[in-house]
Amino acid sequence: MRLSYQILSITLILAFFISQPTFAETNGAALYKENCAVCHGNQGKGGVGVPLALPDFQYAISDQFLERTIRNGRPGRVMPAFKNLSDAQIQAIVRHIRSWAPGKPIRHPSIEVSGDPAKGRNLYAKHCAACHGKNGKGGKGTGVTFSRPRDLPIIAPALNNQGFLYAASDQMIKATLMNGREGTPMVSYLKQGLSEQDINDVVSFIRSFEKQAPARITQEPDHDNLTVAYESPYGMKETIAALKRAIIGENFRIIRIQTLDNGLVKKAKEDHNKIIIYFCNFQLLNNALAVDPRVGLFLPCRITVVKRHGKVMVYALNPKRLSYLFNNDELNKLCDGMSEVYISIIEEATL
Amino acid sequence: MKKFLPFLVLILGLSVSNQSQADDLLMARTNRDFPEAMLKLQDSIRNHGYTVSRVQRVDIGLTHSGYVTDKYRVVFFGKADLVTRLSNNYPQLIPYLPFKIAIFAEGDETLIVAANPLQLTDKAYPELEPVMKKVERDMLEIFQAMRDD
Numbered sequence: 001m002r003l004s005y006q007i008l009s010i011t012l013i014l015a016f017f018i019s020q021p022t023f024a025e026t027n028g029a030a031l032y033k034e035n036c037a038v039c040h041g042n043q044g045k046g047g048v049g050v051p052l053a054l055p056d057f058q059y060a061i062s063d064q065f066l067e068r069t070i071r072n073g074r075p076g077r078v079m080p081a082f083k084n085l086s087d088a089q090i091q092a093i094v095r096h097i098r099s100w101a102p103g104k105p106i107r108h109p110s111i112e113v114s115g116d117p118a119k120g121r122n123l124y125a126k127h128c129a130a131c132h133g134k135n136g137k138g139g140k141g142t143g144v145t146f147s148r149p150r151d152l153p154i155i156a157p158a159l160n161n162q163g164f165l166y167a168a169s170d171q172m173i174k175a176t177l178m179n180g181r182e183g184t185p186m187v188s189y190l191k192q193g194l195s196e197q198d199i200n201d202v203v204s205f206i207r208s209f210e211k212q213a214p215a216r217i218t219q220e221p222d223h224d225n226l227t228v229a230y231e232s233p234y235g236m237k238e239t240i241a242a243l244k245r246a247i248i249g250e251n252f253r254i255i256r257i258q259t260l261d262n263g264l265v266k267k268a269k270e271d272h273n274k275i276i277i278y279f280c281n282f283q284l285l286n287n288a289l290a291v292d293p294r295v296g297l298f299l300p301c302r303i304t305v306v307k308r309h310g311k312v313m314v315y316a317l318n319p320k321r322l323s324y325l326f327n328n329d330e331l332n333k334l335c336d337g338m339s340e341v342y343i344s345i346i347e348e349a350t351l
Numbered sequence: 352m353k354k355f356l357p358f359l360v361l362i363l364g365l366s367v368s369n370q371s372q373a374d375d376l377l378m379a380r381t382n383r384d385f386p387e388a389m390l391k392l393q394d395s396i397r398n399h400g401y402t403v404s405r406v407q408r409v410d411i412g413l414t415h416s417g418y419v420t421d422k423y424r425v426v427f428f429g430k431a432d433l434v435t436r437l438s439n440n441y442p443q444l445i446p447y448l449p450f451k452i453a454i455f456a457e458g459d460e461t462l463i464v465a466a467n468p469l470q471l472t473d474k475a476y477p478e479l480e481p482v483m484k485k486v487e488r489d490m491l492e493i494f495q496a497m498r499d500d
Contacts, residue, residue: 038378147421263404264431297453317446
């Protein structure tokens with residue numbers, strides 16, 4: 001009898017764990033920490049991402065805006081699309097975000113705003129482009145400035161972004177322009193002297209971005225090679241010397257030359273047939289970190305020279321292949337440029 | 352009861368751990384400031400059986416050249432035999448060895464970022480997959496431990 005009770009209770013416990021979405025799955029705080037905190041901060045104060053906790057933001061947006069933003073992200077503007085989260089998980093995250101600003105968010109009527117996009121274009125150029133960029137492409141970099149001073153304490157989001165335009169209703173955009181967001185550089189344009197009709201015109205102009213969507217470079221990895229590899233006609237020493245000259249010729253500084261297994265094996269055992277050259281250009285470095293602080297993962301620049309099977313080979317990673325990791329169009333451009341620099345250095349040294 | 356226990360533990364384990372998805376870029380934030388986070392990261396890497404081979408400054412020279420920036424390092428790590436074996440047999444992996452995790456300050460908190468090592472797998476070399484899966488598992492644990500502070 002006792003045994004069957006035990007079996008019953010175990011069965012019940014098992015049934016609970018199998019049928020229920022588990023604690024970790026629908027615990028909004030845990031899901032937020034796992035998926036969002038790295039960019040938006042543990043308390044929603046921002047970071048690589050914009051702040052989410054500000055009352056003026058929270059009251060002005062609907063749950064649907066949050067849900068759609070999480071599901072679809074902002075393609076090319078760092079914010080990822082969370083395709084793998086279930087609806088229940090996304091709703092749990094939204095509840096967690098809402099806990100920072102208790103109170104009822106505004107419910108915008110779903111009527112479209114009607115305005116004159118041509119007039120809106122001029123107003124946009126005058127009042128908005130300085131922060132949100134020409135054609136709404138967003139400021140340089142993203143999120144809140146913590147470690148590196150930039151143009152603004154919070155970088156203005158992209159408004160021509162398909163993810164934003166899909167999530168935001170006309171009324172939400174209008175409310176943002178009417179009221180501004182206290183605690184951010186985004187001010188109330190009613191107070192700045194625009195009329196409600198002016199604001200409607202600007203909203204119509206922003207909505208018109210939907211039709212002229214910039215052709216997006218896909219987020220998929222291009223299956224270009226992971227690695228750039230060249231054979232050098234010279235010996236190890238000569239190849240390294242030629243690379244050093246080419247690196248300096250491209251305006252970089254040599255930072256360090258070491259073996260591949262340096263620090264992994266005893267000094268005397270290091271393999272001098274595998275040599276890493278690290279180099280860097282401060283302006284490029286500073287630029288890249290401002291566009292996306294995460295890119296330091298692939299810096300400083302590096303070329304590796306290896307002698308294998310009697311041949312001297314030169315290897316570099318392929319920035320073009322890696323840039324998709326960051327979902328950042330601005331960074332893609334930098335990475336394309338970097339790919340060319342690597343190739344031109346290596347070609348010059350191995351010709 | 353005893354007989355069922357391992358089974359129960361297994362089910363529990365499965366239901367808790369299945370949340371990790373194969374993300375291409377691993378990222379985590381910790382409440383610790385930079386020096387503390389750096390200590391914890393290196394300990395955690397060592398506890399997973401790797402050697403920290405070098406800590407490379409990324410902000411090197413930036414401040415000297417008049418740029419303002421916060422602390423930024425890349426921590427390189429590996430196992431001597433693994434790095435040798437991989438670099439000998441799969442030269443396309445050479446630029447990605449040793450493995451690395453970037454760590455940088457954001458105010459009084461710290462972020463870590465790494466590329467998922469599974470990206471180094473290649474359909475042409477199926478034997479690489481279990482090797483990288485193991486490295487991935489270790490890295491996921493290292494990242495989770497940083498989040499859990």
